[in-house]
C-alpha cells in the first residue's frame with residue numbers, strides 16, 4: 001500500500017465544499033491541488049465592505065449544529081474569529097397582514113400571535129393527533145405541512161420558512177429531502193411536536209447534546225473562506241480552467257491552464273466540488289460524463305441579495321430580531337429581509353443599520369435578474385410597508401446568483417442514486433456540494449469532511 005503522504009488528490013471547485021474537502025484531505029496526509037475557475041475562492045460566500053457597511057454576497061450565517069463542524073472551524077484557526085449572533089437573533093418574524101409578526105416560540109406566545117387566526121392556532125395544536133404518512137409515501141413539503149399543520153400552518157409557517165432556506169416552492173420540494181428532520185421526527189414519533197420534545201429529552205439524557213449556534217466571523221463570512229484558502233497556500237490555483245480529466249486504472253490525469261501556464265499531473269483521488277450544472281460541463285471521461293448527465297436536470301433557484309444601509313432613524317421598525325420572511329400569500333415581491341446589523345457587530349457604522357433583502361427564488365425567478373434601479377424600487381416598496389423604511393439608502397450592494405440554491409424537489413433520490421452509482425463505479429472519486437446532503441454551509445462542511453474521510457478509507461482497502 002502506498003504511504004498516505006505520497007498520495008495526491010485534486011479538488012475541482014473552491015466554494016466552501018471544495019475548500020473543506022481540501023483542508024480535510026491535507027490533514028489526512030494527501031498532497032492536495034485545488035482548481036478554482038474564478039479569481040477568488042469561496043463560491044457564493046464573500047463579504048463586500050464600504051464606508052463601514054458590510055454586505056454578504058450569499059450566506060450571512062452558519063448554523064453550527066455539530067461538534068464536528070465546530071472542531072473543523074477551530075482546527076483551521078478560526079476559533080478566535082467566530083462571532084455568535086446577538087441574543088435578538090432568536091426572535092424571528094414572518095409577515096402577515098403586511099407586517100412582521102414574531103414567530104411564536106411556545107404555547108403562550110402562540111395564544112397571542114397575529115400570525116395565525118384562532119382556528120389556525122387550534123389546527124396547529126392538533127398536529128400530534130394527525131395520522132402519520134406511510135413510510136413509503138413521498139409527499140411534497142406542501143402536502144406534508146397541510147396535512148400535519150393545516151392550510152394556515154403551510155401558508156404562514158412552512159411556506160416562508162422554505163422561501164428562507166431554499167427560495168423554494170413547497171408544492172415541488174420533497175419533504176424527505178428538503179425537510180428531512182421533520183419527516184424523520186414524524187416517521188419516528190408519529191408527530192413533529194411530540195418528536196421534537198422527545199428527541200430533545202433523549203439527547204439531553206444521553207449526554208450527547210450539542211447546542212447549535214448561529215455564527216459568522218469577524219470581518220464577515222469571507223473570513224471563513226479566505227482563511228481556508230490561505231491555509232491551502234500555493235495548493236490553491238485560481239483562474240484555472242480544467243482542460244481534461246482522464247482515468248487510467250485508478251489514476252486520474254488532469255490538465256489545466258491559468259493565464260500563465262498549462263499544467264498536467266496524475267492524482268490518486270478526485271473531488272468534484274462544483275455545482276451540478278457545472279459538473280455536466282467538466283471534461284470528464286466519456287462514460288462518466290454520460291452517467292452523470294441526469295444531473296443537468298437539477299433545478300436551481302436564482303436569487304439576488306440586495307443589501308441596503310440606512311440611518312437608524314429612517315427605519316421605524318425596532319429590527320429586534322433575525323429578520324422577516326414573506327409568505328407567498330402576502331403578495332409581496334421580496335422573499336425576506338435580514339436585519340444584519342442587529343445580528344453581528346460591525347455590519348453598519350454607528351447610527352446606521354443594514355438590511356439584506358432576498359429577491360427571486362422559485363416564487364419570482366424573473367425578479368432575481370432585475371437591473372439595480374428596478375430592483376431598488378421593488379425592494380423599497382416592500383420594506384417601506386413592512387419595516388417603515390423612508391428615504392434614500394446610504395449604502396447599496398447587489399449580488400445575483402443564477403444557480404443560487406438547488407431545489408430538492410420530488411424525485412430527488414434519482415439524482416442521489418446517480419451520484420452514488422458514479423462513486424461506486426469509478427475509483428477514488430467524490431462529489432460534494434450543496435446539491436447533495438443539505439444546502440446550508442454547515443451541511444456542506446460536514447459532507448465534505450465525510451467525503452474526504454470516505455475517500456481515505458476506500459483507498460486503504
Ligand SMILES: Cc1cc2nc3c(=O)[nH]c(=O)nc-3n(C[C@H](O)[C@H](O)[C@H](O)COP(=O)(O)OP(=O)(O)OC[C@H]3O[C@@H](n4cnc5c(N)ncnc54)[C@H](O)[C@@H]3O)c2cc1C
Nearest residue numbers: 013015016017037043044058059060278404433434440441
Ligand atoms: C444568496 C444565498 C444566501 C444563502 N444564505 C445562507 C445562509 O444564510 N446560511 C447557510 O447556511 N447557507 C446559505 N446559503 C447556502 C450556502 O451558502 C451554499 O449552499 C454553499 O455556500 C454552497 O457551497 P458550494 O461549495 O457547494 O458551492 P459554491 O459556493 O457554488 O462553490 C462552487 C465553486 O466551484 C467553482 N467552479 C464552478 N465550475 C468550475 C470549474 N469548471 N472549474 C473550477 N471551479 C469551478 C465556482 O467558481 C465556485 O467557487 C445561501 C446561498 C445563497 C446563494
